[in-house]
Amino acid sequence: MIVMQDTLVKIDTLAIDELNSKAWSLNRKDAYKAIELSTEALAKSKEINYRRGIALALKTLGTSQVWISKNEEALTTLFEAISIFNELGDKKNEAETYYYVGANFRYLSDYDSAIKYYNECYSINNQIGDEMGMADGLNGLGTVYYSIEKNDKSLEVLLESQKLCVKHNDKEIYVKVLDGLGETYHNLKQYDLALEHYNKCATICATTGNKQT
Numbered sequence: 001m002i003v004m005q006d007t008l009v010k011i012d013t014l015a016i017d018e019l020n021s022k023a024w025s026l027n028r029k030d031a032y033k034a035i036e037l038s039t040e041a042l043a044k045s046k047e048i049n050y051r052r053g054i055a056l057a058l059k060t061l062g063t064s065q066v067w068i069s070k071n072e073e074a075l076t077t078l079f080e081a082i083s084i085f086n087e088l089g090d091k092k093n094e095a096e097t098y099y100y101v102g103a104n105f106r107y108l109s110d111y112d113s114a115i116k117y118y119n120e121c122y123s124i125n126n127q128i129g130d131e132m133g134m135a136d137g138l139n140g141l142g143t144v145y146y147s148i149e150k151n152d153k154s155l156e157v158l159l160e161s162q163k164l165c166v167k168h169n170d171k172e173i174y175v176k177v178l179d180g181l182g183e184t185y186h187n188l189k190q191y192d193l194a195l196e197h198y199n200k201c202a203t204i205c206a207t208t209g210n211k212q213t
Helices: 002-026 031-047 051-067 071-088 091-107 111-128 131-147 151-167 172-187 191-208
Strands: none
Touching: 002 031, 002 051, 031 051, 051 071, 051 091, 071 091, 091 111, 091 131, 111 131, 131 151, 131 172, 151 172, 172 191
């Protein structure tokens, strides 16, 4: 009987993992569908006290709330996810969730808080040696710095992020970095360089089907 219960729980957790994975894949394409699926995953995870499933569902739910401007709800949800990831020792997901906390504050124009949490994302990724996580944190910082006209600082962090993207041949983060470099060079009135980076961004988006920067 105990073996049967263990098997059923394992099947449940696998189904929840699949549901969480699908929800996460939709969070930028269809935030409302991602919310629907992550809410379902959250309920199922709570039924069997599956902590990882709860944390992943909260991460997707909170991130999706950022995209639809439910900013206060997003913060509550994301910090709850961070607390569980910390409890589980899942530094990778903890760091990534901090990135979306930073994004949430950036959309609220609370740039000091955005910098704080993008730095937290970068710092944790640095601790665990995740260079693409570091690249993402640096990209987040760059978006804040060019938004507040700290263009020299923006160039510094975005060029460092670019090096990591090229090193790992990562295009998902690279397109965001190229767009940010375009914005920064535009702010600096270096229009040829701005156009060069915007064109690189557009070319990669066209070849990969990535429509988001």
